Amino acid sequence: MADVPLFELRGISKEFPGVKALDDVSFEIRAGEVHMLVGENGAGKSTLMKILCGAYRADRGSFFSNGEPVAIEDASATRKFGIAVIFQDFTLVPFLNIAQNIFLGREFASRVPGLIDRRRIYAEAKRVLDGIGFDIDPHEPVHRLGVAQQQMVEIAKALSQDARILVMDEPTAALSDRETELLFAMIARLKAKGVAIIYISHRLSEVFALGDRITVLRDGRKIASLLPKETTPDQLVTLMVGRPVDTTYTRPQRPTPGAVVLDVKNLSGPSGFSDINLTVRAGEIVGLSGLVGSGRSEVARAIFGADRVTAGEIRLFGEPIGESIEASTRGGMALIPENRKTQGLALSRSVGDNIVLAGLRKMFPTGIFVPRRALKAARAVIDKLRIATPTPRRPVATLSGGNQQKVVIGKWLNAEARFFIFDEPTRGIDVGAKSEIFRLLDGLVHNGAAVLMISSEQIEIVHICDRAYVMRSGRIAGELAHHELTEANIVRLGIHQ
Amino acid sequence: MNAQGFTLASLPISRVPGVAIVLVVLCVFFGLTSPGFTTPANIANILSQSTILLLLALPMTVIIMTEGLDLSIGAVLTFASIMLAVTVLATGSVTLAFLAALAVGLCFGLGNGVLIAAFDIPPFITTLGTLGIAQGLSLLVTDGQSVVGIPPSIEHIYSGTVAGIPWPIVIAALAYLVTYVLLHHTRFGTYVFALGGNREALRVASISVRGMLVRVYAFGGVMAGFAALLMTARLNSAHPTAGIGMEFDAIAAVAVGGTSFERGNGWLLGTLLGVIALGVLRDGLNLLAVPSSTQVACIGALVIIALFIDGLRSQR
Numbered sequence: 001m002a003d004v005p006l007f008e009l010r011g012i013s014k015e016f017p018g019v020k021a022l023d024d025v026s027f028e029i030r031a032g033e034v035h036m037l038v039g040e041n042g043a044g045k046s047t048l049m050k051i052l053c054g055a056y057r058a059d060r061g062s063f064f065s066n067g068e069p070v071a072i073e074d075a076s077a078t079r080k081f082g083i084a085v086i087f088q089d090f091t092l093v094p095f096l097n098i099a100q101n102i103f104l105g106r107e108f109a110s111r112v113p114g115l116i117d118r119r120r121i122y123a124e125a126k127r128v129l130d131g132i133g134f135d136i137d138p139h140e141p142v143h144r145l146g147v148a149q150q151q152m153v154e155i156a157k158a159l160s161q162d163a164r165i166l167v168m169d170e171p172t173a174a175l176s177d178r179e180t181e182l183l184f185a186m187i188a189r190l191k192a193k194g195v196a197i198i199y200i201s202h203r204l205s206e207v208f209a210l211g212d213r214i215t216v217l218r219d220g221r222k223i224a225s226l227l228p229k230e231t232t233p234d235q236l237v238t239l240m241v242g243r244p245v246d247t248t249y250t251r252p253q254r255p256t257p258g259a260v261v262l263d264v265k266n267l268s269g270p271s272g273f274s275d276i277n278l279t280v281r282a283g284e285i286v287g288l289s290g291l292v293g294s295g296r297s298e299v300a301r302a303i304f305g306a307d308r309v310t311a312g313e314i315r316l317f318g319e320p321i322g323e324s325i326e327a328s329t330r331g332g333m334a335l336i337p338e339n340r341k342t343q344g345l346a347l348s349r350s351v352g353d354n355i356v357l358a359g360l361r362k363m364f365p366t367g368i369f370v371p372r373r374a375l376k377a378a379r380a381v382i383d384k385l386r387i388a389t390p391t392p393r394r395p396v397a398t399l400s401g402g403n404q405q406k407v408v409i410g411k412w413l414n415a416e417a418r419f420f421i422f423d424e425p426t427r428g429i430d431v432g433a434k435s436e437i438f439r440l441l442d443g444l445v446h447n448g449a450a451v452l453m454i455s456s457e458q459i460e461i462v463h464i465c466d467r468a469y470v471m472r473s474g475r476i477a478g479e480l481a482h483h484e485l486t487e488a489n490i491v492r493l494g495i496h497q
Numbered sequence: 498m499n500a501q502g503f504t505l506a507s508l509p510i511s512r513v514p515g516v517a518i519v520l521v522v523l524c525v526f527f528g529l530t531s532p533g534f535t536t537p538a539n540i541a542n543i544l545s546q547s548t549i550l551l552l553l554a555l556p557m558t559v560i561i562m563t564e565g566l567d568l569s570i571g572a573v574l575t576f577a578s579i580m581l582a583v584t585v586l587a588t589g590s591v592t593l594a595f596l597a598a599l600a601v602g603l604c605f606g607l608g609n610g611v612l613i614a615a616f617d618i619p620p621f622i623t624t625l626g627t628l629g630i631a632q633g634l635s636l637l638v639t640d641g642q643s644v645v646g647i648p649p650s651i652e653h654i655y656s657g658t659v660a661g662i663p664w665p666i667v668i669a670a671l672a673y674l675v676t677y678v679l680l681h682h683t684r685f686g687t688y689v690f691a692l693g694g695n696r697e698a699l700r701v702a703s704i705s706v707r708g709m710l711v712r713v714y715a716f717g718g719v720m721a722g723f724a725a726l727l728m729t730a731r732l733n734s735a736h737p738t739a740g741i742g743m744e745f746d747a748i749a750a751v752a753v754g755g756t757s758f759e760r761g762n763g764w765l766l767g768t769l770l771g772v773i774a775l776g777v778l779r780d781g782l783n784l785l786a787v788p789s790s791t792q793v794a795c796i797g798a799l800v801i802i803a804l805f806i807d808g809l810r811s812q813r
């Protein structure tokens with residue numbers, strides 16, 4: 001029995017348009033084991049887990065439960081095999097209490113027809129909570145619990161449904177040190193009960209402290225599956241990085257950086273970053289790297305004036321700005337957001353309308369809109385950026401991802417922006433169009449603009465940027481000059497050692 | 498009602514809610530300014546008059562907990578009242594007439610629910626539409642006239658007593674009890690909290706969100722049917738414009754009572770207090786001979802003040 005895995009995935013492949021997310025990945029999980037799944041952003045960890053829990057269907061591959069071949073067609077199938085994913089807060093109802101949440105949809109009937117037996121729900125919930133050593137009153141409403149306690153309620157909910165395999169995706173990301181200790185103690189108790197745990201983590205200390213086995217994914221492929229004692233943190237980092245370089249674009253010679261455009265000093269904010277110091281000069285592309293959730297986007301939003309800050313100073317061309325998008329844009333700042341469809345574009349409007357949107361105040365200071373002038377300005381931008389659209393009147397939604405991104409950039413060019421923040425500029429853009437976006441970035445800095453670029457793809461940062469800051473847990477973990485800018489250095493700074 | 502002790506203890510309110518403060522302030526103010534306010538007859542009058550509103554505000558609380566809204570509830574009450582009167586005049590049967598009122602409520606409630614759940618039409622739009630339909634049908638059936646001449650047995654439902662307690666109070670107390678039990682002791686109620694708090698949780702538990710929504714709005718329609726009975730009995734006739742603005746009062750009572758319009762946080766006792774606060778306000782202003790147009794403005798102000806007090810406290 002001991003050598004038959006509780007659950008096994010064999011030869012899993014999954015393709016999304018333009019991306020091979022998983023390529024022939026095999027993975028197994030045994031009772032009483034904590035199996036660590038590590039890899040860079042975009043390595044395929046989340047896709048693999050979504051296939052395991054039935055949210056995605058694999059293109060190829062097979063599944064085995066206790067050695068028997070099985071099929072996973074939808075989310076209900078995985079419950080049958082005892083697989084449960086611990087979401088951070090996706091399945092809890094805030095104004096129901098712990099017991100009601102644990103047994104949501106499985107309420108015990110009372111002897112009075114139509115009513116539920118609340119006393120039995122509490123008794124059973126207490127039993128489940130005691131079983132995992134979670135000492136709390138099941139009458140407590142969930143909205144009063146902290147993140148860690150909510151997580152434990154999720155675990156209790158899963159176990160009450162006879163889950164034997166728990167999937168945890170970065171469970172400590174939102175926890176304090178004390179809460180993390182509680183979670184680790186809980187995991188130890190679950191292991192002792194024979195529960196298997198798949199644990200996705202970016203923190204190497206956790207990987208070595210908890211893991212019974214470590215599987216490394218990279219670019220959708222399984223690179224290694226090894227025991228903690230066989231490896232070292234440094235070796236793991238080496239296994240995780242080393243993605244192939246995109247050879248379709250070579251970075252041209254850059255001008256010598258000019259005056260400081262953006263100067264951020266000791267910036268802290270309530271959205272989870274503190275003591276941020278960074279500068280960007282004219283003619284420079286500076287990277288802001290770090291793992292998802294390290295605070296990159298939050299810093300960018302704060303610099304742009306979209307979020308509140310609690311301390312520190314932001315200067316643009318020497319002028320102090322902050323907490324006001326209006327001041328930022330008037331000073332010549334532009335944010336090209338990660339999600340252009342919801343944050344960057346008025347999707348139902350035309351290409352032309354979108355292009356003139358941010359520059360309306362400068363173009364029409366009297367407040368009266370002159371369609372002919374707007375159309376002319378839009379045409380100029382379309383020509384300059386070579387946006388593939390037959391006419392500025394075309395709805396922007398009909399354009400490809402790459403061309404939509406150009407419209408967002410063009411919008412700010414038209415508004416005469418001189419400092420650009422790009423948040424994941426190549427997200428959702430196919431490979432061919434990527435190099436064109438890079439060429440655009442290069443064109444911007446050649447004309448004296450300054451660029452701050454956020455990317456989860458370390459290789460892009462290495463490839464495009466003149467230097468980079470790496471964030472970790474809301475702080476700048478380090479700055480890498482051009483000659484130090486390698487993928488391994490970024491990952492080393494970005495993950496917890 | 499010992500169930501209320503449980504409600505207080507299980508809710509996130511270790512503080513005096515805004516609605517209680519508002520109610521006390523109103524009572525003290527009117528007690529001092531209008532001599533007739535504190536007489537037992539007046540207090541009984543306030544409570545009796547509040548019963549119709551309570552019958553609408555209870556389901557409105559449930560609906561708002563699901564992040565929904567029912568604007569049609571006053572117009573449905575009107576149309577149900579008209580059909581009740583028309584049926585009793587045509588058949589002479591009070592039972593049939595009462596069933597007709599309930600059927601009208603149920604049909605409109607189901608209609609609202611199906612449109613919202615199956616066709617994803619926002620509750621605001623759906624119930625605005627059915628408000629128009631119900632109002633139009635009331636005018637169509639009556640030709641804009643009142644329906645009079647209904648038998649005194651119906652009027653007795655409003656003026657009569659059982660064991661010394663007026664019938665409307667008995668009916669309202671039962672309605673409160675039923676809604677309370679529904680909300681806190683049945684699957685239906687548990688899922689109402691989830692509809693507003695986290696629909697994903699229901700989907701994960703394989704519970705039909707749509708089916709639940711239909712039931713929630715059907716509940717609202719049926720309660721409007723019961724309210725129609727009290728309304729017809731009180732007026733001893735049916736008026737095609739009698740329920741106009743009742744949805745405003747119902748929503749105001751729920752809001753004053755502290756039910757939040759998001760995350761599925763509802764408080765039934767708060768709604769009860771909110772309904773009484775509105776009743777006290779109207780009654781007190783009547784005693785002070787304030788015109789009814791000004792009363793509506795005062796109710797609007799009351800909503801804002803109560804929510805302002807709650808807002809101040811949650812910021813702290």
